[in-house]
């Protein structure tokens with residue numbers, strides 16, 4: 001179900017807790033025609049679905065995404081900001097440390113039978129799916145079989161650092177994704193200069209995608225086969241000003257991207273352990289408003305036409321279009337505290353199948369467990385903790 005669209009000028013800012021809190025909201029409101037409310041209103045019956053999982057009935061937000069967490073092996077990159085490494089003070093197991101058992105795909109299929117009849121979108125994220133080609137191909141086949149068996153799928157999105165596509169079986173993966181009906185692929189790269197990107201992403205030795213020419217080849221090939229969105233997380237040492245944004249846009253367009261997304265590190269809120277990743281996020285954070293405001297003052301800004309602000313349940317973004325090139329440009333911020341509040345509400349905003357064989361309503365593999373029955377400790381709706389935010393490539397399937 002696509003998020004409904006309305007005029008932004010007449011929308012009540014009080015109903016937009018994330019975008020209207022931005023210091024740029026009034027300025028953006030004056031030039032942006034549309035508002036999309038991706039998060040359903042509390043009493044908007046058309047945006048909630050009652051759905052039974054096991055013996056319990058739940059209220060599920062529409063749209064909702066399902067992530068089969070890519071837990072087959074550690075990621076080919078070691079991004080300094082990777083949210084897989086964030087820990088809540090009261091967190092249990094980390095999703096990224098759980099390796100799937102031999103019956104993983106049977107358990108995934110069993111969990112998916114619980115979701116028949118519920119409109120959802122596939123959101124393939126968490127670590128790097130393409131790092132294990134056999135696992136990834138089997139995952140796609142399992143999801144496709146679930147669709148044939150009655151799971152209602154609206155969109156299919158892959159979040160990737162591109163590593164698997166730069167190895168020997170890239171064409172095989174692309175063909176499988178085309179057959180799967182992928183809606184688009186979000187490819188992360190945080191600087192157009194390969195050395196500066198590598199200082200951020202730290203691909204492991206031998207990963208061809210670390211090289212700038214190899215990345216450009218992969219991106220162009222992907223863009224020939226699939227709708228391609230390139231994702232840049234703004235940060236100190238990376239893209240952090242208007243000149244950097246312009247240079248990145250021109251480079252990404254030459255790589256074949258139809259959309260470029262600039263994201264701020266997710267805002268954490270309280271409750272996270274003081275580890276190396278949390279410290280990096282604090283030291284390297286560049287607020288999206290800082291970058292956006294610099295771009296709005298740049299001489300090239302009038303080349304972009306503002307289209308829409310989207311208010312999600314834990315993110316907001318501004319979408320623009322460059323008519324000359326056809327490029328779509330997105331600036332985005334997200335808030336993990338808002339995400340935790342929603343995940344702890346008792347309603348379902350997110351579905352994740354973890355490496356331990358559990359279907360959960362969030363990113364933490366031992367909380368908010370929906371399936372199998374009886375595995376939930378503590379009970380859903382307990383607002384004392386909330387789910388962890390191990391979202392890896394922060395996903396916003398807001399089409």
Ligand code: SF4
Pocket residue numbers: 075076077078079081082083084126127128161188201392393
């Ligand atoms: S952010 Fe994504 S690509 Fe980077 S280390 Fe984490 S999972 Fe891998």
